Amino acid sequence: MSPGPGADSAPAPLTTHEKISTFSSFRIRNYRIHFLGSSVSNIGTWMQRIAQDWLVHELTGSAAAVGITSALQFLPMLLFGLYGGVLADRLNKRRLLLGTQAAMGLCGLTLAALTFTGVVNVWHVYAVAFVVGLVTVVDNPARQTFVSDMVGPGLLRNAVSLNSANFQSARLIGPAVAGVLISAVGGGWAFLYNGLSFIAPITGLLMMRTAELYPAARAARGKGQLREGLRYVGGRPDLLWLIVLVGFVGMFGYNFPIWLVAFTDTVFHADAGTFGLLNSLMAAGSVAGALLAARRGSRRTRFTVGAAAVFGLALMIVSFAPAFWLFAALLPAIGLITMTFQVTANSTIQIGSDPAMRGRVVSLYMMVFVGGTPIGGPLMGWLTDAVGPRLGMAAGGAICLIAAVSLALVLARIGGLRLEIRLRRGQRGVFLVPRDRKELTATA
Template sequence: MSSAPGADAAPGSNPTITTTTRPTEPTDPTASAKRHMFSSLRNRNYRLFATGAVISNTGTWMSRIAQDWLVLSLTGSSTAVGVTTALQFLPMLLFGLYGGVIADRCSKRRLLLATQSAMGLLGLALAVLTLSGHVQVWHVYAIAFLLGVVTVVDNPTRQSFVVEMVGPKDVRNAVSLNSANFQTARLIGPAIAGVLINAVGSGWAFLINGLSFGAPLIGLLLMRKEELHEVELTPRGKGQLREGLRYVASRPELIWPIVLVGFIGTFGFNFPIWLSAFAHGVFHAGAGTYGLFNTAMAIGSVAGALLAARRAATRLRMLVGAAVVFGALEVVAAVSPSLYLFVALLVVIGTFGITINTTANSTVQLATDPAMRGRVMSLFMMVFVGGTPLGGPLVGWITDTYGPRVGFLSGGLVSAAAAALVGLAIRQTARRMKPTP
């Protein structure tokens, strides 16, 4: 699982725009100077959600590492790894907005019961194929695509379910803790996967992943429905997709975070391609080193997420600054001559990557009306992860053709340049909206 919002209307759920110096930055009247790092865990429903999520996320990370390594072993091609990643996110690019419409129309708890069950079954199917010795690369492609189809509905539903569990006051904290949860699993999953792949093969990692989805299903079933901050469901109607797009287009505090994460997600977050290629082609190591790379990023990500959990407010300049530094760090890592320096840089890249994620996510959620959250978050996720089908094969081709260092370097340069341009656009928008004396 991951993060999520979608709750009752309350102060801060549709923030205003400050029109003095930074008109594009939403303010949250519920925010205090600093919040308790784990305040969301006071909520029983959220505790159940978080417990189930850390278990299933650990299985998911095991499966991701095993999947990337399996494809690389079957084909010897970084492009094939990129194609697998692209197929998993292609449905989000094609159908992502429809998932948001479904999330706004239906009970999010019931939808999650269905989507998490489907993901578990797909994990078990890949385990059976691999353990039986019949797996072929097209099987991995097909299951990756089907997982993407389920994710179209699952992602905006989870994103818009967090507010229903914790209420608007603790949204920032819950989003940050969700990220810390996901990245903690990223610490554990790759390490276990590396041991399993070396000892008994990828199939057992896929099996554990399939079974791990039982944890969030149990958590969802045990939730107290009367304690949820439910919103009124959006009735069926025409033009709801266009309504969501017009809503975002009219609000700069939504447009710029979405544009920026679109560039970062498309070109800067292709780590399955780069890290497997660095382990295999630069440092001439095996699956254990690939797992180490992912673990290093996760250490930084957990630290960044916990720091974000204490932050009561977020600003667009923080998002832009983190994105510029993130891209610059990728450039430095691309030319790193030492394995140890590369691992150390991955820790810091993980910190700034998760800062981008949590800052953009909570900013967009708090700036959105509750009735629109499913559609807005589906657009957010569509451009964030849906850009991978465009960037993944391209980055994979660059990595195969010119080497892992050039591939990583190109992603960092695009990320930093995009952040700088978005920062300039935000400044220009602020100047236009600033009242004349």
């Protein structure tokens, strides 16, 4: 029997005339439950990340080894990421997430057991990181696209921004708590909390009212669905080139575990508590960036490209901060810029995709974003070991800046635009204008 109107009926979707506030998505009961469950789990995720990176550094003394850990965790996304998108488009996302969240909890408990018993070795951490990566192949596209199922298309950008704020808020707490735990009683407790924390999102998924979801039509089982998704993106230059830019930034710019570990140990000669503090400072800026994005309306691709360029330039500036206090003070700005780029890219790609293709498009986006880490992580780790943290971070920023400027020129050419520098009073600055404007002016 289909549900009648009342508590279990779906709320009316947001119309284009309603004003979106920072927390508009909280009016949706299913989203509120999801947000609370994710808050608990995200803290555990950040605790495990910090404990994992510090444990590898303690076992090996190498920034490259930390990069290898990140590479193994994200390698499955590079190899199999598109298949996860096919599953997200084909299967029930809620049931899929119940399985993936349980599997991730077991991975945290495994690391806790290995650490508490004193038998942990670096290859154990590598193995668990790789298993987490395999689960993420399915979890990421399902979790990203399930947001639309919870809130509908009108609130999608707002909900994506709030999810990012949730994740980054946990980054304020998780690293700080993990740093204290590692220094006081050892990293095993951080792994244990992470494993148990997945009880919260699993409970939230079970409590959801399925009649209040806005599920997209599932793709029917069939051959060629992977190729179909690739052809769809290939025929959409607005999506394709944005995904290319995301790939460069993810591969060479999002290597903060490597750089912050190296700066903490070899530049500032500090301990795990300082490492956690630096992560928390960066997270503070990320929360601000996500909340600001939640209030914004639609943004053009050029805004995302500009954010990538500013991000690259900011990395280069921060890398040469001469003192610890200045380095730490600049990290919130890096976090704000990072989240501005990430949220606008994610929401632009989701909103611009056909709902039936959204899982495959998002999986391709995530594949190049986090799947580039198996290449960029070890490479930037090796470079950081070879030339030092400052030059290593500066090189990553320079690559991001060059990629953003190059993409801007490509998009301008595709759109028939050219750069025009105006120095007249009242019109000073650099503008993109139609390529044929100069010829039209001359003819007139």
